[in-house]
Every structure is written in structure tokens, then in C-alpha cells.
Amino acid sequence: MRNRLKRRRRSVGSAAVALCTAAVLGGALATPAEAASGPAPVTSYTYTSVAGDYIGQGHAGTYREPNAKITVAGDAGYARVRVSTAEEWWDIDLAAPKGEKLRPGVYRDAERAAFRTGRSPGLDAGGNGRGCDEVYGQFTVNQIATDEAGTITLLDASYTQHCESATAQPLKGTVKYRALPLSYAYKSDAGDWVGQGKSVTHTGATSTFRLSDSYGGGVEFGVEGKREYWTAVLRPPLGERLTAGRTYQVTGAEGGATLEVYGNGRSCADARGEFTVDRLYFTDEGKVTGLSARYRQMCGGGTAGMSGTIHHAA
Secondary structure, three states, X not given: OEXXXXXXXXXXXXXXXXXXXXXXXXXXXXXXXXXXXXXXXXXXXXXXXOOOOOOOOOOEEEEEOOOOEEEEEEOOOEEEEEEEOOOOEEEEEEEOOOOOOOOOEEEEEEXXXXXXXXXXXXXXXXXXXXXXXXXXXXXXXXXXXXXXXXXEEEEXXXXXXXXXXXXXXXXXXXXXXXXXXXXXXXXXXXXXXXXXXXXXXXXXXXXXXXXXXXXXXXXXXXXXXXXEEEEEEEEOOOOOOOOOOEEEEEOOOOOOOEEEEEEOOEOOOOEEEEEEEEEEEEOOOOOEEEEEEEEEEEEXXXXXXXXXXXXXXX
């Protein structure tokens, strides 16, 4: 364990890595058209510590702009997050293996970032005068994007760090920099044909996502990962367009709202239930770019079903 200020004097910089296109979920970042009612990106830092962890001292904290100043420096090879208030400061370094770039995924067996060896990724979280000489841990990158100059424009990551020993009490944290939600989670009842009684959560670290318009004024959401692939189609009643803040009942009536959630080779012949559109965003041209929704689907008039939540840039 060491005084953090000493570490900052002897840290070495990473090699510059140019990332020519935004890298979110291994592809290009699709940014929703910003309007007065558009999605608000989140910039925050949250940590939890248990007794015995030297860095966090058994405390927990949450920092958000504008009450805290949160900045990101470096590039996709070595990202440095700085969190500061009038009384506290934190540094979180996340580094890809030497010569590589950070991308969505799980980085295990992390070493102290500035002194990582071989093909190990790097992690170094400390603050308020405390830092580790040796780091053991891992981190997850859910989303990351850069501009043409290589500057990080979006980051969503979490970490678990053990200081000085792999068995030391952990410090856990989550960093969000101009991030928008991106996830899919479902819970299936026993006897539900489509979900097979499972509960699974997909995030950017494990899965890829898509969102597009669907005929009939609806939208289509898709996710692939964890040996699964899912599609959810939400359509309003005939002649309408989906509206945020509304719950739609799916009764099977002709011309009524439609809900179709299917995947892994299984689907409903006659889906019933309901879905709620919490947030929905479009470009000026009418192309859907953001969706936050919840659903409950039952097949064939049965009572067993599956419930899920969708977050795509909203």
C-alpha cells in the first residue's frame, strides 16, 4: 500500500492508440438525435468497499455531475478517469493489454495498469491519498466510443479490485461517462415455452444489440449473446404509432396492439399480455434511435409467461 501521490509521479503513459471509428459493442456508436426531450447521457462514479479494503476503507459513495467533476483522459488503449469534489478525489485507470485497445468485454487477471506485464490488462483504482502497489482484479467494459482523434467520448465500465493480494477484501466500482443504458433482461416462469423458465441479463460486455423500425408503426429490438438470440417486436393498435408513457394491452383482438418476443428457435402462436413504453426517441426523419420498455408475454392463453426489460440508448 502506498501514498497515491507517489504513484502519480512514477506512473508511465501508455502508447497512443488511434481509434478511427466509434467502438460500441464492437461496432459504430449510434447516437440518438438530441432534442429538448432527448435522452440524457449519464456521467457518474459509484464505489462500494468492505471493511479491510485499504482503498475504500469500508465506505461507499456515489458521485454525479454537476456535484462532482468527472473527466476521462487517455485513449482506447489506456483510459484515465478522474473524479473530484471539494473534499475528495479518485483516479481509475483501465488499460487494455499492451498494444491493444479496450472494447466491450470482460478483462480478467488485471495487474496494476501502469506496470502491467505480458498480455495482462491493467486496473488501478485509488483516491484520497491511498493506492495499491500491487493490483489483482478484473473489469468489464460495456460500452466505449472514441472520436476520430482517439479521444474517448463514451465509457461504461465496472471493476473489482483487490489491493496487494488476490484474497484481499474487494473494492468495486462503476464508471459512466456520457453513457446511455444498453441491456436486455428477462425472467421466464416454469412452464413458459419461449423462455424455458430461465432468467438472463444481457449487457454490452457479453452481447450485441439492434433497434429498428417495424411495419405498422412499431419497433423491433434484437439481442445476441450468451449462446442466445432474441427478438422483441412492439406494435401499437392499427393506425397508431408507439407513444412513450403508455401501456398497451395485447389481447389478440384484430387491429389491436401486438407483442412478439421470440428467440432460440421458440415463439408464441398466440401471444397475449402487455407492454409499457417508458421512453422512445426518433431522429428528425422519424427513424427510431432509443427505446426503454417493459413487457409481460403469455403464450396461447396460458398463465405461465415471461417478463422482460429493454434498454437501448434510453
